[in-house]
Amino acid sequence: xxxxxxxxxxxxxxxxVVCLVVFVLLISACAQKPSGRYHQQHDSPPITxxxxxxxxxxxxxxxxxxxxxxxxxxxxxxxxxxxxTGKGYSAEGIASWYGQKFHGHLTxxxxxxxxxxxxxxxxxxxxxxxxxxxNLANGNQVVVRINDRGPFHANRLVDLSYAxxxxxxxxxxxxAKVKLDVIHIDDAGHMxxxxxxxxxxxxxxxxxxxxxxxxxxxxVAALQDKNKVDQLGNGLTSLYQVPxxxxxxxxxxxxxxxxxxxxxxxxxxxxELKENGYQGAYKIYLP
Numbered sequence: 001x002x003x004x005x006x007x008x009x010x011x012x013x014x015x016x017v018v019c020l021v022v023f024v025l026l027i028s029a030c031a032q033k034p035s036g037r038y039h040q041q042h043d044s045p046p047i048t049x050x051x052x053x054x055x056x057x058x059x060x061x062x063x064x065x066x067x068x069x070x071x072x073x074x075x076x077x078x079x080x081x082x083x084x085t086g087k088g089y090s091a092e093g094i095a096s097w098y099g100q101k102f103h104g105h106l107t108x109x110x111x112x113x114x115x116x117x118x119x120x121x122x123x124x125x126x127x128x129x130x131x132x133x134x135n136l137a138n139g140n141q142v143v144v145r146i147n148d149r150g151p152f153h154a155n156r157l158v159d160l161s162y163a164x165x166x167x168x169x170x171x172x173x174x175x176a177k178v179k180l181d182v183i184h185i186d187d188a189g190h191m192x193x194x195x196x197x198x199x200x201x202x203x204x205x206x207x208x209x210x211x212x213x214x215x216x217x218x219x220v221a222a223l224q225d226k227n228k229v230d231q232l233g234n235g236l237t238s239l240y241q242v243p244x245x246x247x248x249x250x251x252x253x254x255x256x257x258x259x260x261x262x263x264x265x266x267x268x269x270x271x272e273l274k275e276n277g278y279q280g281a282y283k284i285y286l287p
Contacts, residue, residue: 055167056277057143058118059235060130060183060191066109069127075152086129086182090194093157095133095178097165098150107148115162121148122158122180130183132193132239133160135168135176142167143183143239183238189230193238214285216266217245217258220278229253240269256284 065085072081083089099115107113109127120131129146142164151159158180160168170176181194191199220236223229226246233244233255242257260266266283273281 055163055275056118057235057239058130058145059232060143060185060238061231061235062185062187062189063128064187065126066128069109073149075149078152080123080149082124083126085184086125086131087184087186087192088195089125089182089184090180091157092136092177092179094155094175095135095158095160095165095168095170095180096151096153096156096175097160097162097170099162109147111147113148113161117161118142118144118164118167119148119161120144120146120158120164121150122146123149123152125182130185130238131158132181132183133158133164133168134179134181135170136179137176138169140168141239143235185234189234191234191238193241199234199237199243214287215259216263217256217260217284217286218266218270218273218281219254219256219284220273220281221255222252223255224252226253229255236273240272242269 070082070084072079074080098121107119107121113119120133122129122131125131125146127147127149130143131146132141132143134141142160144160144164146158148159156175157178160170162171165171168176168178181196183191183193185191193199221229221232226248229246233246236242236255236257237244240257242260245256245258246253247256248254257269258266260269263283270281270283
């Protein structure tokens, strides 16, 4: 009987030890769980990306800056003072990208971050801003809408969305040396790209009849809304550095890029337009 009681006591002691071990493991697991609003501790690409990530660039437009995003702020003990305007801003530096960890959460501009759209984060540019990003290693370019703050690393210039990094060809490397040129459009429609000259809202290029019997353009769209035509034209001009025209014919504004110097230049531009989603674009020769 005594031996039986001793055996029961040993079982109780063993059970107590097991309970203590389980409790310690649970406490440890809770301590390692990421805190805050993000459900994962480290960033990562999407587990199962869409079959086709849309590669359409952001279309620059006039958007007033949000006053709340012009206030100085502090992150990790470092003070940041946002610029009053992005006009004329051009810089070179290291770009990184952010993805799954932040997908679906709010940006600093109060919008939902979507890693499949062309967006970016910058520490001091006014929000929202538009910028052309050029990967200096391969020449790839993308136009993004800057609607978030970051990256908060001393050697980083800009944080790009997953889609923007994919288009620039920098997903595998994680970072890339880039050039950032702000595309600034004021409320009158005047536009600058980086520290380049101002482009008028509707640049009309005069073509001398002596240069050729016909002039080559690419027609991108035909719309009834003049404001939408000019908005799209300004965005495409900033992206491809080709002027646009919007003649009014039979009740329709026809958006045309050009004039273009030759067929090779036109074919290259047409290919890029179709790649960016403008499937209906075509070459047109005009007197």
